[in-house]
Structures are given as C-alpha cells and as structure tokens.
Amino acid sequence: MTRFSAWSVFRNGLRGQQGWDRQWRDPEPKKHYDIVIVGGGLHGLATAYYLAKNHAQKNIAVVEKGWIGGGNAGRNTTIVRSNYYLPGNRQFYEHSLKLWEDLSHDLNYNVMFSQRSHISLLHSPAAVDGAAKRYNTMRLTGTGDAQIWDRDRLMSEVPHLNYSADARFPIIGAAVQKRAGTARHDAVAWGYARAADQLGVDILQNCEVTGTARDGDRITAIETSRGRITADKVGFAVAGNTSRLWQMAGFSTLPIESHKLQAFVSEPLKPLLDQVVVFGVGGAHFYISQSDKGGMVFGGDLDWYKSYAQRGNLPIVQDVAECAVSILPCLGRVRLLRHWSGVMDMSMDGSPFICKTPLANLYLNAGWNYGGFKASPASGWYFADLIANDRPHECIANHNLERFERGINIDERGAGPDPKLHG
Amino acid sequence: MIRINCPFCGERDHSEFSYGGDGSIVYPALDAPVQDWLDAVFQRENIRGVQTESWQHVSGCRQWILVERDTMTHEIHSVRAAHEGVARVLEKKQ
Numbered sequence: 001m002t003r004f005s006a007w008s009v010f011r012n013g014l015r016g017q018q019g020w021d022r023q024w025r026d027p028e029p030k031k032h033y034d035i036v037i038v039g040g041g042l043h044g045l046a047t048a049y050y051l052a053k054n055h056a057q058k059n060i061a062v063v064e065k066g067w068i069g070g071g072n073a074g075r076n077t078t079i080v081r082s083n084y085y086l087p088g089n090r091q092f093y094e095h096s097l098k099l100w101e102d103l104s105h106d107l108n109y110n111v112m113f114s115q116r117s118h119i120s121l122l123h124s125p126a127a128v129d130g131a132a133k134r135y136n137t138m139r140l141t142g143t144g145d146a147q148i149w150d151r152d153r154l155m156s157e158v159p160h161l162n163y164s165a166d167a168r169f170p171i172i173g174a175a176v177q178k179r180a181g182t183a184r185h186d187a188v189a190w191g192y193a194r195a196a197d198q199l200g201v202d203i204l205q206n207c208e209v210t211g212t213a214r215d216g217d218r219i220t221a222i223e224t225s226r227g228r229i230t231a232d233k234v235g236f237a238v239a240g241n242t243s244r245l246w247q248m249a250g251f252s253t254l255p256i257e258s259h260k261l262q263a264f265v266s267e268p269l270k271p272l273l274d275q276v277v278v279f280g281v282g283g284a285h286f287y288i289s290q291s292d293k294g295g296m297v298f299g300g301d302l303d304w305y306k307s308y309a310q311r312g313n314l315p316i317v318q319d320v321a322e323c324a325v326s327i328l329p330c331l332g333r334v335r336l337l338r339h340w341s342g343v344m345d346m347s348m349d350g351s352p353f354i355c356k357t358p359l360a361n362l363y364l365n366a367g368w369n370y371g372g373f374k375a376s377p378a379s380g381w382y383f384a385d386l387i388a389n390d391r392p393h394e395c396i397a398n399h400n401l402e403r404f405e406r407g408i409n410i411d412e413r414g415a416g417p418d419p420k421l422h423g
Numbered sequence: 424m425i426r427i428n429c430p431f432c433g434e435r436d437h438s439e440f441s442y443g444g445d446g447s448i449v450y451p452a453l454d455a456p457v458q459d460w461l462d463a464v465f466q467r468e469n470i471r472g473v474q475t476e477s478w479q480h481v482s483g484c485r486q487w488i489l490v491e492r493d494t495m496t497h498e499i500h501s502v503r504a505a506h507e508g509v510a511r512v513l514e515k516k517q
Contacts, residue, residue: 243469253466257444258494305425305442308471308495314424315438348465404465405457417464420442
C-alpha cells in the first residue's frame, strides 16, 4: 500500500497517477475471526481500526451488507462539534473532537476536517441564559473554545444572516464553538477502511448478516450471505437497523425506534458561508454549512414518523426550505440539487449505547440519534476498548441499556421517552 | 406524502396529523411490577414491516386513531378510532 505523502503525490503526478494501489483489499471471508464487527459504517470501521491499533488485535473482520460509505456514513450533514452538557456525553464528545483534530495524520488520509466554528443562533434573553449555562459548563470542564457572541460580533463574522428587526425570531446573539466544524464524510469512511485494512482487518463488503448461532449465553457464529463465520467476540454497530439485528440475535425489544432524517445539498455557489450555522427556535430546526465544492449542505427535523425507508418526504423539504430562507434570505433563488434520507436509531433519551449485552461475548454500539457522524472516532475508540477489555470505560459507564431501569437517563434535551423528539 | 383516511374526517395528508408511537402498547396497572412499566415506557419492538401505531389528527378533528402501516413501504392497511367505544359506534353505523 502506498502511503500518502507530498512526495508520493508529486511522483504520481509526474507518472500519470499510475502508481496507486487499491485502497483496501477485497478478501474472501475466513471461517473464523477473533472479533467480528457487524456494520461497515464509520463506527464499525473505527472500532476495527482502534482494536487493531490500540489493542493489538490481529484477527478482525468488519462485515457490511452493502458497500463502504453507502449507509449513514454518506447520508449525514458532516457536522462535528462537542457542545454537550451532561456528564459522560461531555467527556465523550470532547474526546471525539480531539480525535478528529488529528484524524488525517493518524489515518494518513485527508478527511478534510475544517474547524470553521459551529454557531447556534439565539433569539431571546432566556435562550442566551440557557446557552451561557451550557457553554460555561463546557469551559469549566475542558472545552475552552465555547463562546457566547453578541449580535454585533455575529454580524461582523456572518454578515448574510437575516438580522432584520421584524423577523419572526430576531437574532440577538449566538453560542459558538470555535473548534467545531465539518469533515468530508466519504473520506472518513475510506480513511478508516484503508487504515484498518493496513493493520490487517478484513473488510467484507456485500456480506449481509442473516442470522446468528448461540450456545447458552454466548454468540458463537454469524450466518451471512457469504457463509458462516465463527467468532470469539461479536460487536454490533448497525445504527438504523439495530433492532432487526438484535432480534436476529434472539432478543426482542430495545429502547430504540428507527426514524428517517433527510439532508439536502444545493447547486454549488461561490464562497458564501464560512461556518456551520444552526437555527433552532419554536418549531424550526435547521443547520447549514457550505461544502468545499460550494454546495450548501443542510438539514432539519426527522420526517416525524417511524420509518425504515431510506427516502424522505416532501413536507420536510418545505419546512427546511422555509427555515433556509428565513435565516439566509439570499438563498431564495438557489436550486436544490439533491436530497436524501438515512435511517437513525432514535433512542428513548437521545443518547447512545456502547455496552455489554446479556450475551457474554456480544457487544452493542447503537442509538446514535442525529449525532453519529461527529461521534464516530470516539465511538470506535470506546467500543474497541469495551470489546478488548470486556468492561466499559468510565466515560461511557452509563451509556448502557440498564440506565432506563435505574432512572439515570442521559436526556440532553429533556424531551422524555419519545424517540422522535430527541433531535 | 402519506394519505391517512381519518374515520371522522375522510382522507387527508399526513401533515395534518401528529405521529404518536407504537399503538400496540397497553399500559400496565399502576401497581404493576417495575419491569412491566419499563417495557411499556421504554422498550420497543421497532418493527420493520406492518405495525400498529397511533396518530392524532391535530389539524382536523383532534381525535387519536390507530393506523396499521408498513414502516418500509409506508402503505396503510387499516385505520380506526383509538378509543374502543368510539370505534364500536363507528363500526355499527357502517
């Protein structure tokens, strides 16, 4: 495998780009692996990578029913931030952001991580107070780049927003995380796949799990469309379809519902918006950034009913378009290029699960709600740690299935046990 | 757009309705064991296929209804009033 470097790029430029190998192998499944990760999304690939890198595991497979980058890895709005408030979440997402900051070097793959600031617009004194509480907590616990901006500062940094006094929700300030930003989602999937492959991980694409075999309280094998694979340890990382796989493993229910979330991209424009801007007040929920190709990438709420269909509905297209022109009126004549939808694990408190299961050698990574993309490096890091050491790290000690029973829900939004409200 | 045939108002766009959740859940008695309440409040089968779910016609008659819908294709198989007594009265009329 050719390592990417200034020299290798230069040399291949002179040789007609003929010197590059394929980015990862396409191996035949072996009969047995020490560890099998089900799900070749960002979380599964990151888990395999950190198992190999941090825990010196050698015999690992990632099984993916489709192709790398074809699921939610390629269906998000690529936003990375760590502005979380509750204990556990705060440390977890801050760790994730730190991993993002070094990810391109670590993977030897340019994930185009751009720390362009994440700006949440504020529309009332109460919202400013609420944001100050959250962002001060972040500053006190290791996320020093959290800031509250007044309207003048915001106007000088982001001039195109609708600052008119007669807006339905006039903008009076913003909560800002400077180190937050965006990354190129495909590059993250490919980078993790390539780096894991280099450490010996077998990435098995077009390999759909169709069943499992159990022996007492252990999972012994998975049945796949490419044959039976036995494993010492199995990790599930298939957010969106967690419940189905859970039932294949012989269980029944989970504190999860599958909902679909749409994302949108406009035709490419000249540079317009240098930051990630979030608009959320009243019934509105909207987040937007500009990709390096110039497209405005944005999204809003869920489609508001449970669904496994990877296609979005039109009322949300209208809602999101209304939000877009209400905060960025200059987008009024911009045409939509594409919109798509991904299936989310919406959990009962809006927080994920990285935990052990009733089966001794089965581990679960699920329930990522809207937040899976930014979480993926830390998700892989902690899930690998859990699988290798067979105990949860203290950071994720409560990110388990028992927290509801024990009344220690991690409900960042305070929305209660209604999965669709945890946006 | 999904079209839902409200038993009270007729066929309307789903955007007139608000999605409730799993309509098959029966809440246990107040003195039932904690495990039963845990299952009812938090645990979901999360069916991929035909499920019974509740919707409220918030922009119409404001009644709650039970809809059998496929969560993969969004095809609706049946709609009835969520309130048993009301559902019985409506069925008698037909």
